[in-house]
Amino acid sequence: MEKFLSIQRAGQVFKTRKGAFVALRNIDLNVAQGEFITLIGHSGCGKSTLLNLIAGLTRPTSGVLICAGREIAGPGPDRGVVFQNHSLLPWLSCFDNVHLGVEQVFGQRESKVRLRERTSAALALVGLSHAQQKMPHEVSGGMKQRVGIARALAIEPKVLLMDEPFGALDALTRARLQDELLEIVAATRSTVVMVTHDIDEAVLLSDRIVMLTNGPAATIGEILPVPLPRPRDRVALADDPAYHACRAAVTDFLYRKQSHPAAREAA
């Protein structure tokens, strides 16, 4: 497999008042260009910690991470990040929130007209052309999250990193955005690493599901390839035995092999 994103023996130890806390150990993962990877595991196991390492927001205490042949040494425009709480600037319109990143990445070498075209195209990709002049407080939670996705895509990242991007949305909006994301990823051929808690979301979207063991000192427990052809249709998948087999494999990992620490303590 072509190693587009490569995580080699990565570990993360945090210094805390109670001493060193080993969050992650020995993470080895290679992601191919165009692959859709989800990270799943119980709360607190280290999913966001791993995503932050790929984003370059934190540095590993051991091991190395490489993206497109270069070591990840900090945040960069080759990696676009979408957070759960969209993190839009409230004083800027939806258009300007996206445009800010476009200017930062392409502003030195492209015309103002071209920059505006890029911004409009990204907003069109997420179906928000009609709302681009609205302020964040004037649009719904799902629309804000679409702006966050547009902002990440507009800088044409090599890898799209998403930390529970739909976690705060109601079930119907979430399903709609998942379907839209499937279409966007098919159109842009993006490489995606996404954190989720949701088994159905992981199976619907992923090429491979990376399952993390419980922390502390979490690591990759199993990696499940999802052999479902694309385009995927959530209604058709409801009757697909392969879909149910994937679902069962992740459920088995999370609730039998890695039953939640709190559940074990209560037993």
Ligand SMILES: Nc1ncnc2c1ncn2[C@@H]1O[C@H](COP(=O)(O)OP(=O)(O)OP(=O)(O)O)[C@@H](O)[C@H]1O
């Ligand atoms: N800066 C930090 N300093 C100390 N400990 C940290 C720090 N960041 C994260 N941790 C700890 O590392 C572990 C992993 O945290 P992380 O947020 O990555 O988990 P997660 O799997 O994303 O959780 P959730 O699903 O609840 O969002 C947790 O025990 C957390 O308390």
